Amino acid sequence: MLELGPFLSSMIQGGRSWAVSHGVPPIGAQIAIMSMEVGITILLVSLVPMVLVYAERKVSAFMQARLGPMEVGPFGILQTLADGIKLMFKEDVIPEGADRWVHIFAPIIACGPAFVCFAPLPFGKGLTLVDLDTSILFIFAVSGLSTIGIMMGGWGSGNKFSMLGGIRAAAQLVSYEIPRVLSVVPLLMFYGTQSLKGIALAQQARIWGFFPKWFIFYFPIGPIAFIIFLICSVAETNRTPFDIAEAESELVAGFHTEFSGLKFALFFLAEYAYVFLASAMAAALFLGGGDGFGIIPTWISFLMKTFAMSFTFLWFRWTFPRMRVDQLMSFCWKFLLPLALINILLTGAWILFRS
Amino acid sequence: MIESLVFYFLAFLVIGFAVVVVTSRNIFHSALALTAALSVVAGIFALLGADFLAASQVLVYVGGIMIIMLFVVMLSQQPTDAIRSQSNPQWPFALLFAIAIAAELVQKYRTFFGAVEARPGILPTSAPIGRLLLTEMVIPFEAVSLVLLAALVGAVVFAQDRQESRLP
Numbered sequence: 146m147l148e149l150g151p152f153l154s155s156m157i158q159g160g161r162s163w164a165v166s167h168g169v170p171p172i173g174a175q176i177a178i179m180s181m182e183v184g185i186t187i188l189l190v191s192l193v194p195m196v197l198v199y200a201e202r203k204v205s206a207f208m209q210a211r212l213g214p215m216e217v218g219p220f221g222i223l224q225t226l227a228d229g230i231k232l233m234f235k236e237d238v239i240p241e242g243a244d245r246w247v248h249i250f251a252p253i254i255a256c257g258p259a260f261v262c263f264a265p266l267p268f269g270k271g272l273t274l275v276d277l278d279t280s281i282l283f284i285f286a287v288s289g290l291s292t293i294g295i296m297m298g299g300w301g302s303g304n305k306f307s308m309l310g311g312i313r314a315a316a317q318l319v320s321y322e323i324p325r326v327l328s329v330v331p332l333l334m335f336y337g338t339q340s341l342k343g344i345a346l347a348q349q350a351r352i353w354g355f356f357p358k359w360f361i362f363y364f365p366i367g368p369i370a371f372i373i374f375l376i377c378s379v380a381e382t383n384r385t386p387f388d389i390a391e392a393e394s395e396l397v398a399g400f401h402t403e404f405s406g407l408k409f410a411l412f413f414l415a416e417y418a419y420v421f422l423a424s425a426m427a428a429a430l431f432l433g434g435g436d437g438f439g440i441i442p443t444w445i446s447f448l449m450k451t452f453a454m455s456f457t458f459l460w461f462r463w464t465f466p467r468m469r470v471d472q473l474m475s476f477c478w479k480f481l482l483p484l485a486l487i488n489i490l491l492t493g494a495w496i497l498f499r500s
Numbered sequence: 501m502i503e504s505l506v507f508y509f510l511a512f513l514v515i516g517f518a519v520v521v522v523t524s525r526n527i528f529h530s531a532l533a534l535t536a537a538l539s540v541v542a543g544i545f546a547l548l549g550a551d552f553l554a555a556s557q558v559l560v561y562v563g564g565i566m567i568i569m570l571f572v573v574m575l576s577q578q579p580t581d582a583i584r585s586q587s588n589p590q591w592p593f594a595l596l597f598a599i600a601i602a603a604e605l606v607q608k609y610r611t612f613f614g615a616v617e618a619r620p621g622i623l624p625t626s627a628p629i630g631r632l633l634l635t636e637m638v639i640p641f642e643a644v645s646l647v648l649l650a651a652l653v654g655a656v657v658f659a660q661d662r663q664e665s666r667l668p
Contacts, residue, residue, distance in 0.1 A: 247532070278624035282555040289563025293535055296570050300528055308574065315571045322563065339626055 147442040150271025157181070186274055190260050194417035195225045197455060204459045235406035240303055243403065247301030252404065252411035255294025258287045259418035266425050267342040269435040269444030280341040281333070284426065285326055288381070291415055292318045295383075295390070295400050298412070302403035310399025313470065314390035318381060320477045325377035327485035328370045331492035332360060332430055341426070345434025359433040366495060369488045371431045373481055378423035379461055380477070382416055386465040389473060424454035507547055513540045522587065531573050535566040552626040 157178055164174045199214070199222065206213025214221030239248055265280030267273045277283050292315060299311015333339055336347045350358045361367045380387040391399030401412045428434060428450035435443030468476070517537035524530045538561040545554035633641045 244526075244528070247528070277551065279551050279555050279626050282552070282559065282626075286555045286559035286563060289559060289567075290539070292563070292567050293532075293570070296567070296574070297532065300570075300574055312571060312574050315567050315574075319564065319567050319571075 147445075148270050149442065149444045150269055154271055182274055186263050187260055190263050190418050190421075191414070193421045194414050195229065197417040197420060197459075198228075198413070199225045200455070201459050201462070204456070205463045208460075208463045229410065232406055232410045237408065238403070238405045240403050242303030244301040244303060247297045248403070249408075251294050251298035251301050252408040252415075253294070254297060255291045256411040256415040256418075257294075258290040259415050259422065261287050262422050263418075263425075265341055266422075267345045267429055267434055267447070268425075269442065269447050272444055273342050276340065276342050279339050281329060281339050281344075281430075284341070284422070285322070285329075288419065288422065289318075289322060291419070294415070298404065299400040302400070304403055306396045306398075307400050307402050310390045310396050310402070313396075314383060314400060317383075317387065317390060317473060320474060321377045321380040321387075321481075324373055324477060324481040324485045325381060327482070327489065328373035328377065329430065330485075330489050331366050331370050334489070334492050334496060335360070335363075335366075341429050342434075345429040345436075348433040349436040357433055357436060359431060359436065361431040363495075366488055366492045367431065369484065369491075371427070373485050373488070374427060374431070375457070376481065378427070379458060380473075382419045382423060382458070384416070384420070384458065385462045386468050387473060388467060389470050420455055420458050421451065424451045424458065427454045503547065507544065510540050510543050510547065513537075514544070528570070528573050528577075531566065531570050534569070535562055538562055538566065550625055552629055 161174045161178055164177070165171055169177075202224070203213045203221075214224035217223040217227045239245060262284050264275045265273065265277045265283060295314045295318075296311045299307045299309075299314065302308070332344055336344050338344060338347075344360075348357075348359050352358055356362070359367075361371045383390050389395075391401065396402070401409055404412060425447075428447060432450045432454075435447040437443055437446040441449075514537050517533045517540065520533035521530045521537065524533060539558060542554045542557040542562075545557055
């Protein structure tokens with residue numbers, strides 16, 4: 146009854162047959178439906194960061210025994226909206242030494258791929274926009290494009306702090322991409338599919354009638370893969386304890402030092418969109434996707450898991466100190482990468498004994 | 501009809517970006533144009549229904565190789581890089597050579613792939629590719645992985661600290 150997917154699809158189908166019966170050509174109706182679906186997804190990706198920014202400020206405030214934003218609206222709920230409007234009216238500054246076009250395109254290229262990555266996410270029953278067969282590979286590939294935007298921001302600003310931030314971001318993101326992809330390989334081996342929706346659906350079952358068959362409960366391969374994925378996701382989103390690319394105490398603000406107004410907002414939109422994307426991927430891959438608890442609809446249960454994961458990201462940021470650059474690199478190459486490879490071996494052994 | 505329009509648009513973009521790669525004076529702009537060209541090639545793969553290949557193209561070339569290349573450009577920049585031309589006086593000969601190779605390739609591919617029918621619709625390709633790599637193509641696949649392993653070991657040998665390597 147409360148499922149959103151069947152309701153939306155029946156609405157869309159009804160609207161389409163109504164439009165076609167009133168003389169709209171079928172291809173036009175199809176294009177209109179597709180643009181509506183894409184519009185809903187883009188709206189979601191633009192709104193979620195606002196919620197997450199508010200959550201981040203409140204969570205950090207409570208962790209530091211403060212109140213956080215309280216003035217705008219009840220409990221400061223409208224603070225992010227006010228900040229967004231303020232950013233829209235700010236002057237767009239392009240520094241004189243900047244590489245003009247690179248500076249202009251950097252935030253767009255950092256932010257654009259984030260929207261595309263949300264297409265294959267399974268938000269619940271019937272709520273997958275595009276059911277791609279290679280959706281996991283697709284998300285990893287497209288989200289890698291944002292790194293180029295960050296490097297362009299670092300180079301195009303014509304500022305040595307930005308430049309250092311861009312170089313650090315590139316080194317860090319390329320390094321952590323490898324264990325991140327390898328941590329998902331056990332899932333692909335285990336379920337025999339690359340589709341995010343397929344993996345989420347395969348976990349919607351119970352052992353002995355009550356215990357959920359989520360991948361994280363397959364000891365030891367599940368928890369190891371989950372922890373590697375979580376650590377690498379935090380590193381990929383450039384957040385503390387891995388935020389050496391924008392380390393405030395060393396590099397002013399790193400790659401986005403010279404960006405103001407909406408360009409700055411776009412960089413932040415990208416960061417929070419990727420936090421949400423990583424949380425949604427963790428929910429779909431390791432926590433059973435929309436696997437509900439009793440009567441809770443699948444989309445609500447998926448969003449609950451996703452926001453719980455997002456809270457973990459915020460929690461990490463406000464409780465861990467920043468790592469040094471060399472520690473960061475040796476942690477990735479000497480610990481996470483071998484662990485991910487060992488985990489793949491263990492999964493192979495598991496599958497061998499299972500069959 | 502729409503497919504060929506999209507194809508010509510993408511092909512035009514690839515060639516345009518490729519020309520920018522060799523004509524731009526700023527080496528960072530060249531690297532960015534190369535990134536864009538490689539991404540658009542992934543679009544052409546997707547148009548042909550090769551979803552796995554398109555995603556791997558972006559993951560490997562754009563997400564891996566081009567980021568390393570931009571990294572090297574950022575580390576090795578010099579003030580003169582922005583004004584110095586990227587080509588030398590021999591470019592007309594190089595152009596002739598490139599045109600000859602392109603003509604040869606077009607001619608050969610026409611006879612070689614002329615009989616291949618384009619498959620209509622998009623079907624999942626990753627499972628057949630995986631099956632092929634572990635059955636018929638297993639020897640070339642393993643040979644390529646051996647070459648990559650040798651390259652990795654070589655990179656480690658070159659990158660290691662000389663002082664440290666003298667220690668017992």
